[in-house]
Amino acid sequence: MKTIPLYDKDAYIKEFEAKVISCEAIGNDGEDRYKVVLDQTAFFPEQGGQTSDVGLLGEGRVMDVQVEGDEIVHYCDVSFEVGAQVSGMIDWHHRFGNMQQHTGEHIFTGMAHRLYGADNVGFHLSDNTVTLDLNIDLSAEQVSFVEHLANEVIAADVPVKAYYPDAETLAKLDYRSKKELDGPVRIVEVEGVDFCACCAPHVLSTGQVGMLKVTSFEKYKGGVRVYILCGLRALKDYNRRMDILTKAYQTLNCREDEIPEKIEGLVADNKQLKYDISQVKAKVLLEKIENYPPELEDVTIFTEDLDAKNMRDGVNALVEKHTGLCAIFSGNDEDGYNFVIGSKTRDCKAIATGLRELLGAKGGGSKEMAQGSVNATRSAIEQTL
Ligand SMILES: [Zn+2]
Numbered sequence: 341m342k343t344i345p346l347y348d349k350d351a352y353i354k355e356f357e358a359k360v361i362s363c364e365a366i367g368n369d370g371e372d373r374y375k376v377v378l379d380q381t382a383f384f385p386e387q388g389g390q391t392s393d394v395g396l397l398g399e400g401r402v403m404d405v406q407v408e409g410d411e412i413v414h415y416c417d418v419s420f421e422v423g424a425q426v427s428g429m430i431d432w433h434h435r436f437g438n439m440q441q442h443t444g445e446h447i448f449t450g451m452a453h454r455l456y457g458a459d460n461v462g463f464h465l466s467d468n469t470v471t472l473d474l475n476i477d478l479s480a481e482q483v484s485f486v487e488h489l490a491n492e493v494i495a496a497d498v499p500v501k502a503y504y505p506d507a508e509t510l511a512k513l514d515y516r517s518k519k520e521l522d523g524p525v526r527i528v529e530v531e532g533v534d535f536c537a538c539c540a541p542h543v544l545s546t547g548q549v550g551m552l553k554v555t556s557f558e559k560y561k562g563g564v565r566v567y568i569l570c571g572l573r574a575l576k577d578y579n580r581r582m583d584i585l586t587k588a589y590q591t592l593n594c595r596e597d598e599i600p601e602k603i604e605g606l607v608a609d610n611k612q613l614k615y616d617i618s619q620v621k622a623k624v625l626l627e628k629i630e631n632y633p634p635e636l637e638d639v640t641i642f643t644e645d646l647d648a649k650n651m652r653d654g655v656n657a658l659v660e661k662h663t664g665l666c667a668i669f670s671g672n673d674e675d676g677y678n679f680v681i682g683s684k685t686r687d688c689k690a691i692a693t694g695l696r697e698l699l700g701a702k703g704g705g706s707k708e709m710a711q712g713s714v715n716a717t718r719s720a721i722e723q724t725l
Contacts, residue, residue, distance in 0.1 A: 343412040344380035348526070351439060351502070351541030353382040355429045360420040361411075374400075376414040381405075382430055385412050388518075389463035390438060390540055395430035402428070434467075435541070440571030441470045443500055443530070443542045444552040447490045448472065448568060450534025453516060455489075456482065460518065461563065470570070475563040483566060487554045497547030498531040502538075550574065622650045625668075629657045637664030640725060642718055646670040648678070648711070655682040655709065665691065669714075669721060676715035682708060691725075698724050 342361065346353050358378035367373045376397065385405040386392040392405035400418030407413075420426055442465060452458040452474055462473030478486070504524045505513060515527055515535035528538040530546060543549060550571035557566040569577050585596060592602045625646065632639055639662050641654070651668045658666035659682045671677035679701075681688050692710035695701035699720060703712015714721065
């Protein structure tokens with residue numbers, strides 16, 4: 341590597357001095373972007389599923405850092421003279437958060453490996469999400485048990501060390517690794533818990549992870565994908581959830597632990613009210629139908645918010661009294677209409693086909709009754725009928 345990775349030996353370097361090896365202007369979409377290579381850097385590049393550090397370089401911002409060939413490339417918004425000395429400062433809040441998440445992941449996977457023989461087959465650490473994929477399908481109880489043990493390891497505040505063992509020591513070491521590695525292998529050891537090949541910066545002891553919370557998990561490729569949050573990000577998420585709960589019990593005017601019962605009650609009330617409203621609407625519709633003079637052959641009713649059953653009952657009542665085409669359209673010009681048509685003398689199936697051909701209606705039925713929906717205005721429907 342042309343660039344000396346300072347983070348490799350010391351994850352706590354926040355500021356550093358370096359010499360500019362190259363600086364190349366890229367892109368031209370209105371914003372200046374430069375690829376800057378330094379002789380050494382504390383910026384951790386995107387690697388092994390973890391997004392890069394961000395921060396400041398000289399007067400400019402570092403937006404992204406990538407390994408390209410044997411160089412570590414900083415994507416900056418200002419240019420630098422080749423050979424110039426520059427000072428770099430990584431966004432420590434961002435980096436430390438990443439260190440908390442990543443060490444937390446090692447502890448969780450290490451525990452799942454020891455208990456159930458699970459291996460990590462995928463890891464993703466971005467600003468919003470931390471996921472780890474295990475190759476074994478764990479139950480909710482097992483995930484919860486691993487979470488508990490991981491937090492005990494965190495509370496025990498054991499050392500976390502990163503080092504390159506010599507070939508002989510490495511050969512004897514039982515460590516986790518996603519792939520066969522060539523060249524020197526960097527081992528991250530959580531004392532008494534886990535050995536894992538890893539290139540990323542970690543906290544110095546497990547206590548600095550703060551806490552680990554599994555926020556959800558799902559079946560994934562024959563194993564399980566676990567979403568975790570550690571440290572301050574876990575606290576932030578806790579507070580976000582507390583805000584939601586507080587809004588909920590204030591709105592429902594109840595105690596926090598009464599929320600589920602309150603919601604169940606509201607859902608049941610809502611169902612009953614919908615039924616009651618439907619009954620009232622059916623009654624109003626049937627009264628309206630009774631008032632049409634029987635000598636009227638065709639009757640078409642336009643209305644809003646009728647359910648399918650009320651519409652069918654309505655058309656059945658109309659067909660009893662009127663010999664022509666009986667139709668109910670429920671909806672409005674903006675969203676379109678649902679319809680039911682019925683007749684003792686006319687071919688409803690053919691009429692539904694006509695509506696489909698002329699207005700793009702959907703649905704169908706029999707000669708006696710047809711139903712469907714149409715995205716057209718009332719006047720277009722009336723003209724078509
Ligand atoms: Zn790792």
